[in-house]
Amino acid sequence: xxxxxxxxxxxxxxxxxxxxxxxxxxxxxxxxxxxxxxxxxxxxxxxxxxxxxxxxxxxxxxxxxxxxxxxxxxxxxxxxxxxxxxxxxxxxxxxxxxxxxxxxxxxxxxxxxxxxxxxxxxxxxxxxxxxxxxxxxxxxxxxxxxxxxxxx
Numbered sequence: 001x002x003x004x005x006x007x008x009x010x011x012x013x014x015x016x017x018x019x020x021x022x023x024x025x026x027x028x029x030x031x032x033x034x035x036x037x038x039x040x041x042x043x044x045x046x047x048x049x050x051x052x053x054x055x056x057x058x059x060x061x062x063x064x065x066x067x068x069x070x071x072x073x074x075x076x077x078x079x080x081x082x083x084x085x086x087x088x089x090x091x092x093x094x095x096x097x098x099x100x101x102x103x104x105x106x107x108x109x110x111x112x113x114x115x116x117x118x119x120x121x122x123x124x125x126x127x128x129x130x131x132x133x134x135x136x137x138x139x140x141x142x143x144x145x146x147x148x149x150x151x152x
């Protein structure tokens with residue numbers, strides 16, 4: 001199924017924003033509604049390379065996109081400093097249950113998702129989460145130490 005004309009216009013705007021704000025963003029299946037993915041390869045401040053992937057839902061922009069870490073030097077499911085997997089919904093870790101075998105990151109409160117939020121915002125929040133994750137890996141402090149919660 002293809003995106004409708006309104007969604008096509010929105011995705012075109014999203015692409016323009018991403019092209020102007022971020023380097024190295026790639027699109028997969030951009031014409032297929034519910035199958036489109038956006039990936040961004042990033043290096044954290046301490047030089048660790050990750051890829052963030054956004055799964056764009058069929059009813060975008062009205063539905064909450066999923067954000068995962070699709071590539072990591074530490075495997076598809078990330079581990080905390082103590083060795084435990086980031087494989088469940090956790091407010092303290094800002095994660096949800098894995099999606100397609102990858103650690104899923106909370107980027108907005110799904111109940112407060114708004115169609116004015118952008119893919120760029122999602123990816124940038126993912127980047128901030130990765131920096132917090134690297135700090136956690138180095139210090140052992142909870143991810144929650146570095147990431148504020150959204151106000152309800």
